Amino acid sequence: MLALDKVCAGYGRMRILHDIDLRLGEGEIVALVGANGAGKTTTLRTVCGMLRPLSGTITFDGAPTAGRRPDQLVRDGLVHVPEDRALFGTLTVEENLRMGAWTRSAAQAEKSLREVYELFPVLAERRTQIAQTFSGGQQQMLAIARALMAGPRLLMLDEPSTGLSPKLTWTMLEAVRRIRDGGVAVLLVEQNAKQALAIADRAYVLESGSTVLEGTGEELSGSAEVRKAYLGL
Ligand code: ATP
Numbered sequence: 001m002l003a004l005d006k007v008c009a010g011y012g013r014m015r016i017l018h019d020i021d022l023r024l025g026e027g028e029i030v031a032l033v034g035a036n037g038a039g040k041t042t043t044l045r046t047v048c049g050m051l052r053p054l055s056g057t058i059t060f061d062g063a064p065t066a067g068r069r070p071d072q073l074v075r076d077g078l079v080h081v082p083e084d085r086a087l088f089g090t091l092t093v094e095e096n097l098r099m100g101a102w103t104r105s106a107a108q109a110e111k112s113l114r115e116v117y118e119l120f121p122v123l124a125e126r127r128t129q130i131a132q133t134f135s136g137g138q139q140q141m142l143a144i145a146r147a148l149m150a151g152p153r154l155l156m157l158d159e160p161s162t163g164l165s166p167k168l169t170w171t172m173l174e175a176v177r178r179i180r181d182g183g184v185a186v187l188l189v190e191q192n193a194k195q196a197l198a199i200a201d202r203a204y205v206l207e208s209g210s211t212v213l214e215g216t217g218e219e220l221s222g223s224a225e226v227r228k229a230y231l232g233l
Pocket of ligand 1: 037040041042
């Protein structure tokens with residue numbers, strides 16, 4: 001569904017990503033783990049069209065993404081939840097959710113609204129609450145739910161565990177698994193490698209802008225190198 005071939009990208013003249021190769025299939029959770037500054041966020045920004053690759057190819061659903069704007073990629077089913085969540089703080093939960101459905105018909109939006117309320121019952125209970133009064137965990141759920149309102153086929157999540165307790169992180173990752181079970185593929189960026197690898201079908205380790213290891217979540221959590229460098233074991 002998503003393929004990166006020798007993708008190089010950066011900011012201005014500064015090259016951050018070097019020859020990134022990555023594959024993600026239908027219905028997979030693929031985790032991208034690595035230390036602070038390894039280039040995980042830059043990878044997501046490049047895939048969603050906010051940054052243009054300096055070289056290499058990104059293919060989504062069999063067609064290159066080059067030349068497609070971020071909003072076109074959203075219509076095509078590729079939706080990104082940035083690390084800062086970018087909620088509309090002064091709007092209610094339901095208003096935020098409806099904003100997420102800007103590409104959809106009214107009927108599709110109503111269907112998705114029912115689905116996200118089922119996935120995150122707390123959002124249904126608090127549908128009239130102003131988003132900025134939410135806790136970190138609830139804001140993260142709202143950001144993911146708003147992305148689902150666009151009807152993605154691939155959801156890209158940037159550090160969804162930021163600011164969450166370990167217990168809330170598990171709740172949120174459990175929701176990610178249910179999203180995958182509902183047929184949406186997920187590219188999950190996490191510094192919290194242990195939890196990300198526990199739910200990932202496959203994972204890549206990014207180091208200084210290059211993918212240095214690849215394997216199933218289980219293989220990488222068992223790898224001595226990963227355990228030492230990223231799991232603190
Ligand atoms: P983090 O967990 O800290 O977000 P990361 O793996 O997501 O880490 P990136 O945010 O992709 O890493 O950052 C990779 C490198 O790119 C870092 O050296 C960072 O300083 C640099 N960088 C990030 N954003 C910009 C920007 N807008 N302009 C210039 N350099 C940037």
